[in-house]
Amino acid sequence: MATASTPVPVAGLQDLSNESRMIATPWSRMVRGIGLGQYPVEYDPIVAARIRHAFDLLAAKVPASNAYTLFSRLLTDLILKVADPAADLPRAAIEQALGPVADAVRSEKNPYYRVIAGSILLDAFAKLELDLSLLVNEELDFPGEVLAMTDEIEPDQVKDGYSGGHGAYERLSACSAVFLAFGELGLKDRLVVGPRNYLRESLDLLERVPSSFFRVRGGSTLLSVISLLGYDALIFDGDRDYMKELLDHLDRDTELNEPPTFPQPATAVFPKTYPLLTLLNAIAVSGRPEYLNHGGDRLAEAKELMAGISAEERTHMGLYYIVALHNLGRLQDQLPDLDAFVEHLVGRWQHVDPAEDFFINGVSFPYLIETAMITGRLDLVSDDILDRVADCLPYLDRTEQDRLNRAYPLSYGLNALGEIGASERFFTPRARYEGSSAIAWVIDHFSENALAEGTRINMVDHALISYALRLRGAERKETELFKGFRFRLAAPQEGLPVS
Secondary structure, eight states: OOOOSSOOSOSSGGGOOHHHHHSOSHIIIIITOOSTTOSOOOOOHHHHHHHHHHHHHHHHHSOTTOHHHHHHHHHHHHHHHHHOTTTOOOHHHHHHHHHHHHHHHHHOSSHHHHHHHHHHHHHHHHHTTOOGGGTBSSSOBHHHHHHHHGGGOOTTOSOSTTTTSTTHHHHHHHHHHHHHHHHHTTOGGGGTSSSOOHHHHHHHHGGGOOOHHHHHHHHHHHHHHHHHHTOTHHHHSSSOOHHHHHHHHHHTHHHHTOOOOOSSOOOTTHHHHHHHHHHHHHHHHHTOGGGGGTTSOHHHHHHHHHHHSOHHHHHHHHHHHHHHHHHHTOHHHHOSOHHHHHHHHHGGGGGOOTTSOSSTTTTHHHHHHHHHHHTTOGGGOOHHHHHHHHHOGGGTTSSHHHHHTTHHHHHHHHHHHHHTTOTHHHHSOOGGGTTSOHHHHHHHTSOGGGTTTGGGHHHHHHHHHHHHHHTTOTTOOSOHHHHTOOOGGGHHHHTOOOO
């Protein structure tokens, strides 16, 4: 691999933080905005300048009325100022900068994205180790504002192929983000003490999402967050067992006939593979191995499903599969030759064209790069792979759908290359872009005012926020919430005591 401009933050699975084990994949980060800023490194003024320039480019393209990008730009500027050791930002300056950031959150018209923006601000606040009294004091309770915003997410506000299934799903995802941020700020008790038990209410949202694909995928994140917070008794030990219900619902997938709509054709088993792998990780977070055999041998099922999906789909699912097995303490017996598995998986790059479509193929290379990184096999990532990630974007012009969704490969690619210290391929001029940079070219080729791309632009915002938050310094690896957690099922393989 080409020489990285910043150190690679992990050399294998043993180096993963608990946050990266629970929120391991780019879908949660780029699409949902959950778990940004993973793999922190030391502040780099060159990278900081590149991030700011990217937001300058967005500001020139996206109208000022786009509150989400305005929020993202303001928050990123604050993050970079706090992270810069030379800035030594005083409390008064932080307080002054926070006001416009919070106002931009409140100005976002879409209730779902308003909640996600607020949650990102809370998460960044915790990761930067800023004083909580800046957000909670006699005059302000910003976390309370964000939590209250979840009630404003209503059904049928998204018009697409999943008509009637939205609303509860968005609220489910938003609650996961808010609850996680509350836990990181040390405010988790506010979720269960008082007139409302927000965690219990969110669990009841699950049955309002008809599709097993969306219910199980979104529910897996929610159950993981609730377990992380230490309130797993709500999941397992009450009148209902929500983990069993999700497994049972997944088994009824064919009967329910609520197939998800994918932008490109998918194999028949992909809609079950994806949610099952996320649920395996939720089982790992819960520390309750008996669920691996509820309704059947779930690890055997996962292995069979992994064999049945296409090679292109496997480039995505390989990352989910490896992390789930690692967290379950089952990597050795399920994938006894991990190196061979990763070599075969990453070797698929020679047969996949990332410019064929924006989704299955378009983000396959970032998945392969992240898989190689977390398993300590970056030797498999050649300059040819990195160049194809950076140079594929102009070719995504074959259909209107691909043109409008360039934010997917841009955000996923920037995230992956940033993690391994190779992001200059996106920020510096390249021959493929006739002297422009990849990120400048893509932003310039957005539709007028980026209106046609709509909320897809938010993924680019997430990638840039995440990159900025990574510059907070390697010593701020993860918040106390994650530091105090143990993957109990993986403890024997890690040499940890089982508690």
